[in-house]
Amino acid sequence: MPLKIQILKFTKKTSLLLLFALWQGIVFAQEVVTIDSTGTVNAETALIQPATTSVRDTTQPFKRYKAEGVSAVVGDYVVLDSDIDKSYVELKQQGISTEEITRCQLLGKLLEDKLYAHHAKIDSIVVPDAEINQQIEQQMSYMISELGTEEKVASFYRKDNIAEVKKELFEVNKTVRLASEMQRKVVDDIEITPEEIRSFFYDIPEDERPVFSAEVEVAQIVIEPEINRAAKQDVIDRLAQMRQDVIENGTSFATKAVLYSKDPGSASKGGLITGVKRDTPFAKEFKDQAFSLLEGEISEPFETEFGFHILMVEKIRGQELDVRHVLLFPEVSQTTIDKAEAEIKDIRRQIVEEEITFADAAKKYSDEKETRNSGGQLVNPTTFDTRFDLTKMDPTLSAQVYNLKEGEVTKVQTDRDYTGKSKFKILTVTKRYKEHQADYVKDYEKVKDLALKQKQIKAIETWQNKKIKETYVNVNEDYNNCEFSSNWLKNQ
Known part of the structure; x- marks a missing residue:
């Protein structure tokens, strides 16, 4: 029977790395997700074994177990029983069934992670603490937005305060990053030749070759309601008044951010963003303002693609800054919303009545600069090509195009962006690919990826x-x- 995309003919000795690669999608992604990271054992899942039970059944999935003790040591690292427990919790949080996953398997994966991290230190691989701290701040912002307060986050992690949570997350995230960088170093120079790709494919028996899922190529046209000058000026005036109030009356900038900023990631922290560097992936205008100010100075109102800001430099630490900002969005009138909706309905009419092609309409009318020049063609953010696997694509996008025929145009769809502003779009399927067994010529790039992954895993x-x-x-x-x-027991 043909196998689905997760194939690769590996033996039973294949590392658990592959198992987790299939769960996570790609083995060597930019961020390698490991399982002993931020999961926390809660009261419902961390059940204590009865005192009469002396030896746990490691072949069974997560049920009842003791929540402490050392499972293994690898170099400088210790794997605790609770790390395995957290692995089960995290898998469940990701919607992965744990019925067939044993403690032995999870311990093996954790041992691999620690081995990578240990040798990353030996090889002097450096992961800057500032990057880890920035990642923790993002995690904290998300957790606080989900749970409500820092105290609830600390309680969720079974810590006395948020500082203890950050300390634990720092160690976990640092280990994850070290392991990730070590993995990358091992496979960085691995290449594969056309002959190796050919041999890989034709060594798979014909009835066992992979079956690739149905795929689609999708294009869209986006029309955004226009923000008029008066609405922009109103926001600029409000920010200028806030700036003046801080400078002349001594009002707290942090308080202004808490009360008025529309940035969900920083507003609750008084607009604070730490560890800003020149290569931090923020808007250019934001960084230009930040690095032009002295400590304590406040910028004039300025615009980025995210909205309008004022920014204050809180602390300068060499080439790093801690800043606070207030973010506001201009109000969009109902009149301009109605105008944008009428415009996209007319564009759709022109396409359906074949007055203009979808691609030409996208180039002429679409407000989405990322796709406009390519005729509205979307790019898969995972694979960076134009094909989307129908079983893996974003659920919202999938629902919009799943039943479309090639060339058919959706009705007008309404989206809301992070500012809450409405925008309108129409979509079409430019090409459909049926589920099919791998073909060496037609699916060469996919076969190449599978062959390379097999070679990387062997390495x-x-x-x-x-x-x-x-x-x-x-x-x-x-x-x-x-x-x-792997021989973790060393025949002990």
Whole structure:
């Protein structure tokens, strides 16, 4: 029977790395997600074993277990029983069934993570603390927005205060990043030749070759309600008044941000953004303002693609800044909203009545600069090509195009962006690809990716087996009956 896309003919000895790669989508993505990270054992899932139970069944999935103790040591790192427990919780939070996943399998994955991190330190791989701290601030902002307060976040993580939560997250995130960078270093120079790709494909029996899911190519035209000059000037005037109030009357900038800023990530923190560097992926105008000010200075109102701001430099630390800002959006009148909706309805009419092609209409009318010049063609953010797997694409986009025929145009769709502003769009399917068994010529790029991943995984296995021999590894006797894919027990 043909296999789905997750194929790759590997033996039972294949590393658990592959298993997790299939769950996460790509083995060597920009951020490698590991499972002993931010998951927290809560009262419903962290059940304590009865005192009479001395040895846990490591072949069974997560049920009842003790929530403390050392499972293994790898180099400078310790794997706790609670790390395995958190792994189950995180998998469940991601909607992954844990019924077939054993503690042995999860321990093996955690051992791999620690091995990578240990050798990343030996190889002097550096992950700047500032980057980790920035990541933690983003995590904190998200958690606070979800749970409401810092106290609730600390309670969720079973910590006395938010500082303890940040300390734990720092260690976890640092280990994850080190492991990720070590993995990348192992496979960075691996390339694959056309002959290797050909051999990979034709070595797979014909009835076992992968089946690629149905795919579509999608284009869209977006019309945004115009923001008039009066609305923009009103926002500029409000920000200028706030600036004047802080400078002349000593009002707290942080208070202004809490009361008025529309930035959900920083408003609750008084508009504070820490660790801003020149290469931080913020709007150019934002960074230009930040690095033109002295400590304590406040900018004039300025515009970015996200809205209008005023910005104050809180602290200068060499090439890093801590800043506060207030973000406001201009009001959009109902008249301009109605005008934009009428415009896109007329564009749709012209396309349906074949007065203009969809691609030409996109180039002529669309307000979405990222897609306008390509005739509205969308690019898959995961694969960076124009094809979207119908089983993996964004659910909202999938619902809009799933039943469309090639060339058919949707009715007008209404979206709201992060500012709450309405925008209108129409979509079309420019090309459909049916589910099919892999074809060497037609699916060459996909086959190439699979062949490269197989070669990368083999390189990882070789590196891992070598490093296990060179590294201090001690696995708790509770796990001596595990059948690990790698020799973690060292035949102990």
